Amino acid sequence: MKPKQYPQQPAHLWEHFYQITQIPRPSKAEAAIKQYVIGQAEASGAAWEEDAEGNLVVRVPASAGRDHQSPVIIQNHLDMVTVKTDDKDHNFNTDALDLEVVDGWLKADRTTLGADNGVGCAAALAVMTDTSVSRPPLELLFTVDEETGLGGALNLDASLLSGKRMLNLDTEDWNELYVGCAGGGGWTFTRDFQAVSPGDEQFWKLSLKGLAGGHSGIQIHEQLGNAIKLLAQLMLDLGGARLLSLDAGIAHNVIPREGSAVIALPVGAESQLRERVETLTQQWLGFLPEADHALSLTAEPDEQTAGLSREDTLTVLGLLAAFPHGVQSYNLKQPADLPDISINLAVCRVQAGALFLESSFRFFNYDQSLPLQQSVMGLAAAFDLHVEPEAGYPGWQPDFESALLAKGVALHENLFGYTPEIKAIHAGLECGILKSKKPDCDILSFGPTIRGAHSPTERLEIATVTPFWEYLKAMLATL
Known part of the structure; x- marks a missing residue:
């Protein structure tokens, strides 16, 4: 109707x-x-x-x-x-x-x-x-x-x-x-890690919602929050967290607006977790654009399950922290709102030890994008990722x-x-x-x-x- x-x-x-x-x-x-x-x-x-x-x-x-x-x-x-x-x-x-x-x-x-x-x-x-x-x-x-x-x-x-x-x-x-x-292009990245059985830990589900998300091309210059980046920052900031699963992002051309992760923390770390959730939420609201101010970050107890070791957790979180996202250079004639080159860290999944990432990049001049592509391929090699290029377009x-x-x-x-x-x-x-x-x-x-x-x-x-x-x-x- x-x-x-x-x-x-x-x-x-x-x-x-x-x-x-x-x-x-x-x-x-x-x-x-x-x-x-x-x-x-x-x-x-x-x-x-x-x-x-x-x-x-x-x-x-x-x-x-x-x-x-x-x-x-x-x-x-x-x-x-x-x-x-x-x-x-x-x-x-x-x-x-x-x-x-x-x-x-x-x-x-x-x-x-x-x-x-x-x-x-x-x-x-x-x-x-x-x-x-x-x-x-x-x-x-x-x-x-x-x-x-x-x-x-x-x-x-x-x-x-x-x-x-x-x-x-x-x-x-x-x-x-x-x-x-x-024009544009992109990649998917995969790597399998050994799943580790749960130990004497407490298990928590982190849920991030309320970001604006949006188009990874025409809105990338708006500096909208990326749920993958923010969740990775929280988990790195906690120290001692072990990643069991992660699910954020929906498509290569969408800025990730929400996501969730299940983590294991040492027994007794709840107060630290609550404090970091509150502190980081306030920090993010201090610089994210107004469109992202419906941001909600919660931590709730969850069931135990197999996940990454502490060492592999640091590897994955280090990759997410290092992976580029956002505008890389602006057009010299319209620097306020027209990027020449950008990249979107679009999708991240971790489940039963398997990692999946998807990212896309955009350019006007393909040759100008080559250094960005090389840096991403350098990261993939350093983190031992299997790379599958996605079809590009002029x-x-x-x-x-x-x-x-x-x-x-x-x-x-x-x-x-x-x-x-x-x-x-x-x-x-x-x-x-x-x-x-x-x-x-x-x-x-x-x-x-x-x-x-x-x-x-x-x-x-x-x-x-x-x-x-x-x-x-x-x-x-x-x-």
Whole structure:
């Protein structure tokens, strides 16, 4: 059921977005949402085609009198990040999202909203179903598996596309036009340790919750707390702790917002534990950004189980302390908010002596990232880790001479009376991959304002959707 105050205009866009939020669409499980898109295409008289990877191209006929014009590609991804709070009962494989309107923002109840990139998908469908829109021939490209490594774009059959101008609708700040994006890569690390039987100790479960988390690209410069780093600091600070298990982080592109660890301490160490939990909590709140001030750190008695030896515990905690996380260098032209290179320590699991780590890094210039990669590989060698590289993807080098950018800036000035900001984004838009597959394609990216992407606080600013829609329509009317 639509929430009270659910937006009504633009009607086609908001109706498509509502339907999209009612269809489960985790990465690698996009069959249902594809069927919705196909159904809309067939009802509109548009042809569609699917490649071997599952990416979908919908060919929308031009408006009357515009058949002779060159086709324009509109590109979005179908999948969404699936994150919820612990107290929310929700199955992303089967359940519709519970929507709310709060203070001018559309959000979901304690889950990700999927406005990244569902609102772009809704706009693309609205261009097709709203017969009042003037448009050239369109190729609506809906990719799959974007959020877990850009797999759809990486394996796209680009021969399905003939357009040489592309509008990507997957950026998250209205009044900004994007002409570049970061590339990226990553690794998983594993090592097996000998599990040690419990001794004459007391066992405690440490639980860290309430951090903001968020997107490991566009929010990495905000210095948000990393649950893995903070838990490791606490365990090292305790002295004498033995690590039995650790579980923190959910995906390579999400800053870890919560985690838990089970530790063994010498009998009688409870007062020290309580004191360090309280002291460190206050220390963290003294420097973490306001978004992290719901931080909660607790220690509760737990059952005994096998875990790491004290020596192996120090090895693992030393690795976590030494592992880089955050911005490594800033762009010289936009040093306040645009990193050139960053890394996210994303996932850590320790269970029955087995260690698993996952990390990802981002860059504009791949060569500039090589020293960071070397330092990580040096750590892996020093700590005897087995390394598996994850599939990387290219960046999209900014093109400030783009004809499409010039048209977009002039149109924005004519419609709204001021010049939009021109930016590059420290995130892995599919534009970089698509540009590598279609080098002659001129690309521009824009979208309405989204905050908290990849976290349960994700929200869409309703007031930015109408101007975004008017701008998209005006672009299509003039291309």
